[in-house]
Every structure is written in C-alpha cells, then in structure tokens.
Amino acid sequence: MSIFTVTYQLALADGEELDKKIRNLCLEQSVELPEKVLSKAIAEKIVGRVRQTIKRSDAVYEAVIAWPLDNAGTEIAQFLNLLYGNISLKPGIKILSADWSSLADTLFVGPRFGIDGIRDRFHIFDRALSATALKPMGSSVSDLADLAFRFAVGGIDLIKDDHGIANQNYAPFVKRVEACVKAMDRAARQTGQRSRYFSNITADAGEVEYRYRKAYELGADGVMICPHITGLPVLHRLARLDIDLPIIAHPAFAGPLTMDESRGFTPDFLYGQLWRALGADFVIYPNAGGRFSYNLSECMAVNESARQPYSPFKTSFPMPGGGIKIENIGRWTRAYGKDSCLLVGSSLYEYPGGIEAAARQFTTQLKEINYES
Template sequence: MFFSGVSKLNLPSERFTVIYRVLGNEKEAYEKAKDICLEQTVEFPEELVPSGVIADHIVGRIESFASWDDHSFHVAVSYHVDCAAKELTQLLNVVFGNISIKPGIKVMSLELPDSILCNFKGPRFGTAGLRKLLGVEQRPLLFTALKPMGLTNEELAELAYKFALGGIDIIKDDHGLSNQSFSPFEGRVKLCAAAVDRANKETGYRSIYMPNITAPHHEVLDRARLAKKLGAGGLLIAPGLTGLDAMREVAENDDIGLPIMSHPAFQGSYVLGDSGLSHQVLFGQIPRLAGADGTIYPNFGGRFSFSKEECQAIATASLIPMGHLKSIFPCPAGGMSLQSIPESLKVYGNDVIFLVGGGLFRQGPDIIENSRYFKKLVEEISNNK
C-alpha cells in the first residue's frame, strides 16, 4: 500500500480538546463534527486514512456530542498534542484552520493540558505584575488613548502629560497612530515617553506610556526595541494585523521585557455570528497564550454590539487558572463613558482596566481635571463595593 510502516510511529497518548458549537439538525451537525476531525488533521478521505496510529491517534476524535439549543450542537473534539507541534501557529491551525472557511462552526472554548501550555511563556507581567509596576494594589487600573489621529507629536505629548498629571495609569497611542507623516513613530515615542516621565516626577505616580508598534512584520521587533530605548513603559499591538505569533515573539523577548496590551482591530468578524471564535477564546484564552498582559475589547453598552454576557465571558477567561500562564487584565473599551463605570464595576470587580478615550474629553475642557475625576470616581466606587 501507499503507507507501509506508518503504524510503527510511537506516540504518547495525551490529547487536547476543543469545544465547538455546530449548527444544524442532529444528522447535519454530526456529519460536520466528523468532518472537523478529518479536516483539522489529516485532510484526507475517511475511507483512505491509514489504519493504526494515524486513524487511532492523529485523526481528531469526537469525545462528546450533545444538543446546545434547538438548532445547534455541543461537540467536543480531541486532538493529539503532537499535532500542535509546540507552536502557537500550528495549535491555532488545528483548532480552527480549514474549518474557519466552513459555515456554522464556532470555537467555544479550549481545554489545554500542561503539555501544550508548557510551550508558551505567556504573559510576562499579568495582573499582579502590572499592578506592582504601576504601584496600584487593589483598585481597577485607569487607561486612556491619545487621539484624535491628525494631531502633531507635540500635541500628543502635551495630552500625554496632562493625562499623567491627572493620574491615568496607562496612556496608549490610539491604535490608528502608526508612522504617519503628521506623527512619525520615533518622534512621537520620544516626546510622549518624556512627557509622562516629567509628569511622574511632579506627581509621584508611576504612569506609563504605551506606543502602538503594530507595523509590517519585519519592523515590529525593531519598533519594540526602539520604544523601550526611548522610555516607553509598555507596548500596544493589534495581533489581528501583525499576527498573533508576532505578539508572542515580542512578549517572550527578554531584551524588550515590557507589558503588552492586545488591541482587537481586524478581529471583529471572528466573533460576530454563528461561525468563528467565541469572545472568551479570541479575547481571553488566545491573548494569554500569545503573551498579552491585558486584552482590549468593546464593552457592553458602548458603540459596539458585545453583550454583558459576552464581556463577562472574556473577563472570566482572562482571569481563571490556565496552567502556569498568568491571569491578565480584561480591558473593556469602545465608547466607554465615565457614567458607565459604576455598572461596569459591578460586572468586573476590581481586576479590570477601564479604557476611557473620547469619554474623557466629553467630561469638560480640562483634561487634567477630567482625569482626576475619573480616578476619584473609580477609587470611591471600588472602595465602597
């Protein structure tokens, strides 16, 4: 036959499991489940799969199949750990490679053993490390963005200075700031990092500036190194644009060693509708694998469509035990206002970073006072919970 000798492979027995929600009636959903097992591994006609190790271990295995609701089914498929090749890229390929092109299949959660998780360093700081860096023990952290696009570097630096004077913990580039002619990357980082440092010396706070290093793949590491050299306290990356493994590479680089925030740009279509990835997988579990210390996503009640339940699922996936990987901060954003803070605190508790951008400008003309109000509001509500 074509495949003589394949049964001689000697593989350990450990597997990892992916939970899928599959649309259709029982017969249709079960056929899709069987297709997932083949498509995500051997990508080969079932009747031609070699017997022995490949059929018994390499091909995905349906571990459970049960009704989810009236029109979909809960399917647990396990895969041999060696199929993931100890790589983030290949792990994601097995989880949702070819079947991402097929309708009616959604990844709901990942169940990863230590033999998978040990291949990833995960978040360098996590929730505890970021709190220590910023000198904030209990309350939620405060986050804002330098905007709008089109301001000069000098104007952005002045904004950064005022935010830091007002006590904002993390001041990031808006994700639309890159290396435009009106705001060149190197000049912006130099001025904004210096502005935040100057404010810290005046206030005694430990605010940090996070430039956006989302860039062509061959420039991402260079921008990260340059940002650190120029005094940046952290980094913003949109892994939907750079690739998740590019973020992992920056996070695991000991020469850089800065906290990382993951931005959701270009990832929205993955979570909208009945296909794709669940909110908790895309914005909770995967960023932890890829080394983010915080995950930015649209908050419920803002200008996007995420529900309270979806946001709660992201927060839970960010914080619950996941092997040796540190917990990370959920960072609700996307149209958050100061008026939404009290309700959001009830949902998230104190282990959260509130990202308020345009809402800080709506509060009034004095950015410093608006920032101080933001800080006072969070401190008072979190202390009285």
C-alpha cells in the same frame, strides 16, 4: 500519545447529521482526506476523536474533540491552523474553549506579567486601573506629548497611543515615544505619581519586534499591538522575548471572528482564552453598550476567562473599551470589579472642563469605589 482538546459549538443545517459533521471536522482539521483512503496507522494516530457531545437545543450541540499534540508540533501558526484553518470556511462551527493545560508545555507561554505583575510595576494594588488613548491621528508629536502630560497630571494610570497612530509622518514612532516618555517624567515630577505610557508598535513583518525593543530602550512603559493585523504568532513572539515590557492586545481587524452566532470564536475564547495564551498582559475588547456589538454577559465571560486562576498562564487584565464615560465609571467598575483596566476615550476629550479635569474626574471615581462590595 499526548493530546489536547477543543470544545466546539456545532449548529446543524437542515438535514445535516451530527455524527457526520463531527467526523468531517475530525478529518478536515487533520488529514483532509476521506477515511477510506487512509492507512490504519494514520487513521488511528492523526485524526481527531470525539470525546463528548452535549445537546444544547434542537439543532445545536457542543462537542469535545481530542487532537494529537504532535499535529501542532511546536508552532503557534500550526496550532491556529488546527484550531480554525479550513473549518473557518465551513458553516456552523464555533470554538468555545480549549484545554490550555496541555498546551502550555510545548506551545503557549501566556502573559509575561499578568495582573499581579502589572500591579507590582504600577504600585496599584487595591483598585481598578484607568486608561486612555492619545489621539487624533494627524496630531503632531508635541501635541500628543502635551496631551499625554495633561492626562498624566490628571492621574490616568495608563496612557496609550491610539491604535491608528503608527509611524505616519504626522508623528513618527521614535520621536513620539521619546516625547511621550519625557511627558510622563515631567508629570511625575509635578505630581509625585507616575503614569505609564504604552506605545503602539503595530507594524509590518519584522518591524514589530524592532519597535518593541526600541520602545524599551526609549523608556516606554509598555506597548500595544493589533495581533489580527500583525498576525497572531507575532503577539506570542513578543511575549517570549527577553524584553521587560508589558503588552496590550487590541481587537482591530478581528471583528467578524466573534460576531456570528454560529461561526468563529466566542468573545470569551478569543480575548479571554486565546489572547491570554498568546501572552497579552492587557486584552482590549469592545465593551457592551458602546459603539460596538457585545452584550454584558459576553463581556463578563471575557473578564472571567482572562482572570480565572485555574489556567497554566498568568492572568490578563481585561481592558473594556467603548461606551465607558465619565458619568458611568462607577457602574462599569462595580460590574467588572477591581481587576479591570477601564479604557475611556472620547468622554475625556469631550469633557467641558478640559483634559486634566476630565482625567481627574475619572481617576478620583476609581479610587472612591468600595471594592469590597
């Protein structure tokens, strides 16, 4: 029988027994019935089985549980249910990792491009990438396109819509994409170097795929979705389509999943492992020291998982956002390495010399870093 394994952190409440917590988990995420009412065949074939437990501290353990692959069938939705369906409602269970090698054949495809594929498309091989967002919401199409032009002239590699810029009347999707693509072309003619525009396609059911195709037809260089709003299976659906456009995943709405010590997912698991398996070419995550809440070692762990080579999937570009400013570009780039895409927002908008000068400051610094060190 084919199986896959998931590693959990289990935090025991007062008086709770490890064996019982594991047994309950094995039942809850499969048959949802007490053992005594199960047939022998079901008990043997369907219920999860513990492979290993490790004590981490007084009341905290790690447990590796093996699950039948057939329980997930061929559906991402059902995999997510097995991974963290009903146990999401129970205390003291946190997901640390999954054995992706066994999930790659039947379920997950991973990124279509990955870091190498993106470098080939961007023709940038020896340094970290620069990225920024077009905002604020409420700007007109021509204002956003003008901003895009100025960022591009300043040399930003990747210019994306802010995730709050969807299809409002302020700047409707199709017109915005057309105008921003033109802005990229115009800037490229002026500078001889091409910046890339990624449009936000986060939308209601059905509409996301339409916008993905439309973005491609209109000449966008990539797209962004917020998979915790659209539904995680939508990200995977896009990654499987025959459309030649990289995908950025954005963490809006995902917060509580990764913000609790004893519940949910580690940031590493969500951004570095699950999103990679689901096909994100770039993973945006809340950077340490910004206005969000991860620490540096959590961010390093995301980078590590997104980039590690022993995976069945292509890599994902880590795209830390929040707290990265013109004045600390060097520090973050050295910390995260050349296979990162630094997302800088407000700091560019606040720069006294204006957008173009800010962009130039940002990108010049990236090129000057000695990546050997």
